[in-house]
Amino acid sequence: MASDKKPLSALGLTATRGGDVAVTGVSLDSRDVKPGHLFAALPGTRVHGGEFIQYALRMRAGAILTDRVGAEIAAQELAASEAAVVVVEDPKAAFAHACALWFGAQPETVVAVTGTNGKTSVASFTRQIWAALGHEAANIGTTGVEGAFSAPGIHTTPDPLTLHRLLSNMAAAGVSHCAMEASSHGLDQRRMEAVHLAAAAFTNFTQDHLDYHGTMQAYFDAKARLFTELLPEEAAAVINLDDPKGTELVLVCERREIEVITVGQYAEDARLKITGRRMDEAGQDVLFRWQGQSYQARLDLIGAFQAMNVLTAAGLVIGAGEDAEAVFSVLPRVTGVHGRMELAARRENGAPIYVDYSHTPDSIETALKALRPHVLGRLIIVFGAGGDRDRGKRPLMGKAALEHADLLIVTDDNPRSEDPAAIRKEVLAGCPGAIEVGDRAEAILRAVDALAPGDALLIAGKGHETGQTVGDVVYPFDDVEQASVAVAALEGKI
Numbered sequence: 272m273a274s275d276k277k278p279l280s281a282l283g284l285t286a287t288r289g290g291d292v293a294v295t296g297v298s299l300d301s302r303d304v305k306p307g308h309l310f311a312a313l314p315g316t317r318v319h320g321g322e323f324i325q326y327a328l329r330m331r332a333g334a335i336l337t338d339r340v341g342a343e344i345a346a347q348e349l350a351a352s353e354a355a356v357v358v359v360e361d362p363k364a365a366f367a368h369a370c371a372l373w374f375g376a377q378p379e380t381v382v383a384v385t386g387t388n389g390k391t392s393v394a395s396f397t398r399q400i401w402a403a404l405g406h407e408a409a410n411i412g413t414t415g416v417e418g419a420f421s422a423p424g425i426h427t428t429p430d431p432l433t434l435h436r437l438l439s440n441m442a443a444a445g446v447s448h449c450a451m452e453a454s455s456h457g458l459d460q461r462r463m464e465a466v467h468l469a470a471a472a473f474t475n476f477t478q479d480h481l482d483y484h485g486t487m488q489a490y491f492d493a494k495a496r497l498f499t500e501l502l503p504e505e506a507a508a509v510i511n512l513d514d515p516k517g518t519e520l521v522l523v524c525e526r527r528e529i530e531v532i533t534v535g536q537y538a539e540d541a542r543l544k545i546t547g548r549r550m551d552e553a554g555q556d557v558l559f560r561w562q563g564q565s566y567q568a569r570l571d572l573i574g575a576f577q578a579m580n581v582l583t584a585a586g587l588v589i590g591a592g593e594d595a596e597a598v599f600s601v602l603p604r605v606t607g608v609h610g611r612m613e614l615a616a617r618r619e620n621g622a623p624i625y626v627d628y629s630h631t632p633d634s635i636e637t638a639l640k641a642l643r644p645h646v647l648g649r650l651i652i653v654f655g656a657g658g659d660r661d662r663g664k665r666p667l668m669g670k671a672a673l674e675h676a677d678l679l680i681v682t683d684d685n686p687r688s689e690d691p692a693a694i695r696k697e698v699l700a701g702c703p704g705a706i707e708v709g710d711r712a713e714a715i716l717r718a719v720d721a722l723a724p725g726d727a728l729l730i731a732g733k734g735h736e737t738g739q740t741v742g743d744v745v746y747p748f749d750d751v752e753q754a755s756v757a758v759a760a761l762e763g764k765i
Contacts (some may be wrong), residue, residue, distance in 0.1 A: 275295065276293040276294065276295055276307070277293060277294060277372070277373060278291045278292065278293045278294075279291050279292060279293075279294065279309070279334060279355060279357065281372060282294070282297075282309070282368075282369035282372045282373055283365070283368045283369060283372055284309075284334075284336065284357045284359075284365065284369055285357065286334070286355040286356060286357050287356055287357060287358045288349075288355065288356040289334070289353070289354060289355030289356055290355060291355075292333055292334055292355045293307075293333075294307055294308060294309040294333045294334050295307030295308055295333065296308045296309070296373075297309045297311070297366075297369060297370055297373050297432060298310050298311070298327070298332070298432070299311050299313070299366070299430060299431075299432045301323040301324075301326040301327040301330065302326075304326075304327045304330035304331075304332050305330070305331075306330070306331040306332075306333070307331070307332075307333040308327075308330075308332050308333060308334075309332070309333065309334045309335075309336060309369065310323075310324070310327035310332040310334070310335050310336070311336045311337070311362060311366040311369075311432075312324050312327070312335060312336065312337035312341040312345070312362070313337070313338075313341075313362050313363050313366065314338060314340065314341070314362070314363075319340055319341055319344060320337065320341060321337055321340060321341030321342070321343070321344030321345050322344060322345075324337065324341065324344070324345035324348055324349065325345060325348045328345075328348055328349075328352045328354060332354055333354055333355065334354055334355040334356070334357060335349065335354055335355070335356050335357065336357045336359070336362055336365060336366055336369070337356075337357070337358060337362055338358060338359065338360065338361075338362045339358060339360075341358075341362070342356065342358050361461065363431075363460055363461035363462075363464075364461040364464045366431055366432075366461075367431035367435070367461050367462065367463075367464035367465050368464055368465045370431045370432050370434075370435040370436075370465070371431075371435050371464075371465035371466070372465075373435070374435045374436055374438070374439035375439060376438070376439045376442035376443065377435075377438040377439065377441075377442055377449075377466065377467055378409075378438060378441050378442050378446050378447055378448055378449040379442075379447045379448070380447060380448045380449070380469045380591050380592070381438070381448075381449045381450075381451065381466055381467055381468055381469060382397060382449075382450050382451070382468060382469055382470040382471060382472070382587045382590075382591050383450075383451045383452070383453040383463065383466070383468055383471045383472070383497060383501075384397075384450065384451070384452060384453060384471065384472040384473075384474060384583070384587065385452075385453040385454070385455070385458065385471070385472070385473055385474070385494045385497050386472075386473055386474030386475045386476065386494070386511070387474070387475055387476055387477045387631060387633065387634070388474060388475055388477070388576075388629070388631065388633065388634045388637065389474035389475065389576070389579075389580050389583070390412060390413070390452040390453070390454070390474060391412050391413045391414055391452060391608055391611060391628070392577065392580040392584075392608050392611050393450075393472060393474060393580050393583050393584050393587070394410040394411070394412045394450040394451065394452050394584075395410050395412075395414070395417065395450075395608045396580060396581050396583075396584035396585075396605050396608075397410065397450035397584040397587050397588055398410040398417065398418045398448070398449075398450050399584075399604070399605050399606065400584055400585065400588045400593075400598060400601055400602070400605065401448040401450075401588060401593075402418065402419070403601035403604045403605075404588075404593060404597060404598070404601060406447055406448045407419040407445050407446050407447050407448065408446065408447070408448040408449065408450070409441060409446050409448075409449050409450075410449065410450040410451070410452075411425060411429070411434075411437065411449065411450070411451045411452065412428075412451065412452030413452060413628075413735070414608065414609060414610070414735050416437070418446075419444075419445070419446050420440070420441050420444055420446050422437055422440075425437065428451070428452060428453055428454040428456065428457025428458070428462050428463065429457075429462065430460075430462055431461070431462050431464065431465075434462060434463075434466070435465070438466070448591075450584075450587070451463075451466070453471070453494075453497050455490055455493040455494050456493075458493045458494060458496045458497055458501075459493040459496075463497070463501055464501070466501070467503075468501065468502055468503060468506050469506055469507070469590070469591040469592065470502075470506055470507040470508070470509060470586075470587050470590035470591045471497050471498060471501070471502045471506065471507075471508055471509070471587075472508070472509035472510070472583050472584075472586065472587050473494070473497075473498070473508070473509070473510045473511055473514070473516070473517065473520050474511055474514075474579075474580070474583060475511055475514045475516075475633070476490075476491055476494065476514055476515075476516040477631055477632065477633035477634075491516060495519075495520065495523065498520050498523050498524055498527075498529070499523055499527075502524075502527075502529060504527055504528055504529055506529060506530075506590070507529065507530040507531070507532060507589075507590030507591070508520070508521075508524040508529050508530070508531050508532070508590070509531075509532045509533075509534060509583055509586035509587050509590055510524070510531060510532070510533055510534065511533075511534055511535065511579065511583065512533040512534065512535040512538035512540070512541045513535045513536060513537045513538055513541075513579075517533070517535075517538075521533065530590065532586040532589065532590050534579065534582050534583050534586050535579075536575070536578075536579060542561065542562070543559065543560075543561050543582050543585065543586050544559060544560045544561075545557060545558070545559050545578055545579070545582065546558050546559060546560050546565065548575065548578060550575075550644040550645055551645075552623075552645060553571060554569065554570050554571040554572050554573065555569075555570050555572065555573075555575070555577075555578060556568075556569050556570075557569075557570055557578045557581075559582060561595055561599070562595070566599045568581075568599065568602040568603055569603045570602065570603065570605065571603075571606065571607075572605070572607055572612070573607075573612050573614070573625065573641065573642065573645055574612050574637075574638065574641025574642065575640075575641050575644075576637050576638075576641050577607075577612060577641070581602060581605055584605075585598050585599065585602065608735075609734075609735045609751075610626055610627070610628050610733075610734030610735030610736070610750075610751070611627060611628055611734060611735075612625055612626075612627045612638065612641070612642075613625060613626045613627070613734075613751060615730070615750065615751040615754035615755060616719075616751075616754040616755045616757075616758045617758070618719070618722050618758060618761075618762070619762055620722070620723065620724040621724055621725075622648075622722035622723065622724065622725070622726045622727060622728070623727050623728070624719060624722070624727075624728045624730065624754045624758070625642065625727065625728065625729050625730070626729075626730045626733075626734060626750045626751050626754060627729060627730070627731050627734060628731075628732070628733070628734025628735065629654075629729075629731045629732065629734075630656070630657065630668075630684070630731070630732045630733075631664055631668070632664055632667035632668050632670070632671045633671070635652075635654065635668055635671045635672055635675075635731055636671040636674070636675055638729060638731060639652065639671075639672070639675035639676055639729065640675055642727055642729060643675070645727065646725070646726070646727040647725035648723060648724065648725030648726040648727075649677040649678055649723070649725075649726045649727075650675070650676045650677050650678075650726070650727055650729070651676065651677065651678040651679075651680070651718050651721060651722065651726060651727070651728045651729070652672050652676040652678070652679055652680070652718075652728070652729045652730075652731060653680045653682055653711075653714050653715055653718045653728070653729070653730045653731065654668065654672060654679075654680075654681065654682070654684075654698075654729075654730075654731040654732050655681060655682045655683050655684035655694065655695065655698060655711070655732055656668055656684055656694055656697070656698050656732075657684045657685045657686070657687065657694075657732070658684075658685060658686040658687035658688060658689030658691075658694055658740075659687040659688055659689060660687075662697060665694065665697040665698045665700075665701070666697060666698065666700040666701030667701060668698055668701065669681070669698045669699060669700065669701025669702035669705065670701035670702060671701075672701075672702055672705070672731075673701065673702035673705070676729070678706075678718075678721060679702050679704075679705035679706065680705065680706045680707075680708055680714045680717060680718050681695050681698050681699055681702065681705050681706070681707050681708070682695070682707075682708050682709060682710070682711045682714035682715075683695070683709055683710070683711050683739070683741075684711075684732045684733060684739075685733070685736075685739055685740040685741075686740070686741055686742075687740050687741075687742070688742060688743075691709055691741075692709065695707055695709065711739065711748065711753070712748075712753055712757075715730060715750070715753045715754060715757050716753075716757045716760070716761070718730070719754065719757040719758055719761060720757075720761055728754075730750045730753075730754060732750075733748075733750050734750070736748075736749070736750075737749045
């Protein structure tokens with residue numbers, strides 16, 4: 272844990288004014304500043320943190336970390352204060368390193384996974400494999416913190432202050448192994464700096480988050496930072512060779528002389544390769560090859576993509592130092608992740624209802640194609656698109672659903688500040704003829720009512736989420752719960 276005081280130099284910082292003062296803590300929010308704290312005034316997407324330097328100084332901050340723009344914004348206040356000032360070109364990275372040095376400890380083994388889809392499942396599966404091998408393990412990501420440690424209100428990739436405090440607390444609690452999701456936002460905003468990685472994985476790359484990144488290249492470059500800059504040369508990279516971007520990342524890692532474990536089911540030269548599978552109603556038997564030897568594992572998981580996620584997790588665990596034979600022996604013990612192709616309910620006629628977080632064109636296509644071998648009858652989907660996010664993907668989501676499902680119901684996801692009807696219209700442009708039902712609970716009820724023997728329903732988009740954001744209000748809403756309620760209502764159980 273952090274000591275009471277540390278000089279700026281011990282946090283990797285050199286003051287441009289005020290000397291090597293000893294600070295009493297680190298703060299990212301001016302409202303959290305205590306006397307003697309280092310306050311980080313960072314550039315943001317809407318407002319520069321320099322606007323809050325005046326408030327931090329009123330709270331008697333001992334030092335200010337910012338860039339040239341932040342220093343110019345608060346030039347008058349800084350000139351009138353006695354606080355030390357640190358001005359650097361990349362204050363986000365500098366603050367992340369300072370947080371790591373302030374808190375000091377991390378779990379002995381930390382791995383990270385990036386990609387458009389599959390991050391949560393891979394992180395969870397990695398944690399589960401470690402736990403089965405006897406390690407105290409946890410995972411951090413979209414579903415929060417799970418495993419041998421828990422913490423509320425954690426985002427996919429937390430800000431560096433929250434992250435390094437969390438890693439330090441984990442280490443103090445005896446957690447030795449941690450798997451993290453590395454989002455493109457988190458990587459771009461330098462939240463992952465100074466995390467000591469033993470291995471990192473890449474799952475796939477498809478369109479998403481263009482509202483933030485602007486272009487697909489910028490989006491990919493953000494994810495690639497995990498391998499081009501953050502992963503140490505002595506670490507291992509686990510890369511999906513089936514994805515076109517996988518080859519590009521392999522070359523990056525080879526130039527840096529990083530060990531690469533490639534994973535795939537179509538790429539012939541993948542080191543960890545799926546060579547066969549047998550699907551049934553409850554899961555799949557998977558045949559795979561490693562180092563020229565064949566192995567078989569029973570996975571109680573629906574969808575071919577889940578087998579890839581499991582093997583990616585296995586690659587991470589192997590890359591981080593575990594024996595491959597031991598890893599493969601515990602794969603059958605892996606269980607599904609909440610909101611990821613989760614069996615939410617089943618009609619009395621046997622028709623299953625699945626809930627999945629798929630909210631991109633590719634993930635919708637992948638989820639539907641994964642379900643198809645398990646379904647004898649029709650494949651029904653309820654889906655929508657979130658507001659205030661990448662608009663370009665909306666008709667593409669509709670098109671993907673139209674191509675791979677038999678009955679489509681377009682509904683509201685999290686409309687946020689946008690007009691829900693306008694969002695649905697953009698989705699429907701890609702799937703003309705789909706049923707439009709704005710109320711998500713009614714859409715789920717109508718889809719469940721339509722299920723005949725042999726059919727299956729996929730409720731896509733929100734997965735594990737327990738709220739629906741409309742405007743500035745988050746209303747309680749859980750797709751898994753709604754599926755169960757719909758079945759109970761239709762079958763006279765409530």
